[in-house]
Amino acid sequence: MSTHQHRIAKIDVHLVSSPVAAGFADATRTVETIGFTVVRITTDQGLEGFGLTYHEVGGEATRSLILHNIAPRIVGRDPLDTEVLWEELFHYLRGVGRKGLTYCALSAVDLALWDLKGKIIGLPLYRLLGGGKTRLPVYASGGWTSYGDDQLVDEMVGMVGEGYSHIKFKVGVDNAQNLTRDLARVSKVREAVGPDIRLLIDANNCWDAGTAIKFADRAKEFDIYLFEEPVLADDIPGLARVRRGTSIPLATGEHEYTKYGARDLILGEAADIIQLDGARAGGMTEMLKIGALTQAWNLKFAPHAMEHMHMHIVSVMPNALFLERLRIFEDVSNKIVRNAPLPKDGFIEIPTGPGHGLELDMDFIAEFDETKVTGRP
Template structure:
């Protein structure tokens, strides 16, 4: 018998980050999850998540007042039809941003629910057969002292990671010379075998970024993320032509159309769209297909527990990103969420996303 959506619950949990935590272009004060639970008339529940640094309350309100009522009585297998309906319904108030965070959380919950109804892990429903995938550790903020940066990177390697990412663009991007020394210090500390990934978080123009990238070529950088303002697509393309360090971008893009524009401009070697923002699993499958058509790599931004099945089922996906910043709240929101072992994450042998919410924590701390 077909399941029908009978209830949508939405929760907001967040925590305050230690003061002064910053990358090249912003200070982080709060991180939080918006958690959606979509329950069917037969009692199965799908979970979806998006996250925020600001504006979680607006995402909750949009889901609760505008999206949830339109899901009642609908078949959770209608992911494509529902995505199109909501895209049309919401198009005037946002085809990016918080509107899309809300739509993404709902879409992820529906895909989790499809797996649960079929009693099948999501990667199998998507046609994949990998059961574990590589993951890198991501941190190394520009607000750290040089010593603290090196210590964190060495600690990541000690935890078994073979790929690590840190930020460049210290002092608001005004001291590339010190960035160069920091990159060299990290390379010296971790040795030649560890893959180093850099993230400039939008801080430079193309000329500055290319000059910096070319000055650190001998440090063997695996990828350079957002060296240029994410919306400066011509600038990203210019950077890409000026250096041979692979260019990663896309965490600030939404939908297949945003990624199409990056690819048409030849402005990415690695596309880092994020399913919790860019439109959920429905849209990420299309984005992955676009990257395959352009023969570039796919490496979703953050949310490793949400992206685990997608990466496992996508042949040109490189790896997952595990943000150290989100580790404490992830630990609290889920019970026994998958954790990396020796730089690999193994998919739980459970239906859907295979994640279990810690509802005691969520209910006690719910800001929604």
């Protein structure tokens, strides 16, 4: 089939989420629901690609923006024109958001177009992009501040038992007002998992720079592999101050958007590990540029969450450390995608099919699509 014959014919958007019964909380917020905005783009030749972004807060607005503003501008267009479409949408949407839901919408659309691109060409995206790695390291992420100490330790030990060599948990207990207990929890986890497991710590924006440096100074004895978002994500000078004040590698970026957000973090000398999220920052089109920027500054690249959307970009980038698997998303993620690759011994194997290599479970999505039903899974 000639590739030029394909034209975008239809865009569908589904909202699927699940309530978080346990009332999970980090240092700065309680998580009430988790879920996905699922974007499906179908061509006039019947091929379908999909992309995901988040549906926790504002998914309804994201869906509306895609259906009422983005879709009319790309229906009838060539799905292979990802650069052209991204640039047009960037300028069309710039007046209604330089960050936030606007870019969640654009990201999901772009990821769906890349899935289509792979299917039209007949290659998995990592091959289309020039990658070769199919077995990718992944770390487990959980350990909420709402956990009791024993619950935290049990979950971390459980992760190690499942084969993970890198595990992440959260600090900032008691509304980020109890460094002593935070350090005790880090100590308990280190003692429980032993010296060979790499510990990643996430403060979720909870401290000022001085407090974060004080914590890091006392926590370094536990051999912390990565210290994430120690201060407000927008406080780039504060992030830089923390980075100068500790030998623990600093990570941030999940709340940044586009190559310009990555540029600001890099020029601000605010991180050793850049964690922008392709489901927010601009999709595959923009993540390729963000990854290139991290290479140019000899920094590490470690996309936030959405491991199934990030598999192929991590395969391609030589400075990419690993994927992140958010434990809280596992159930709904595995229900949305029929053939979602599961971690084994701390690695994920990229599927061999074209595009993302993933198949949506449309029976599940149709049953629990919140735009059609009132119930949730």
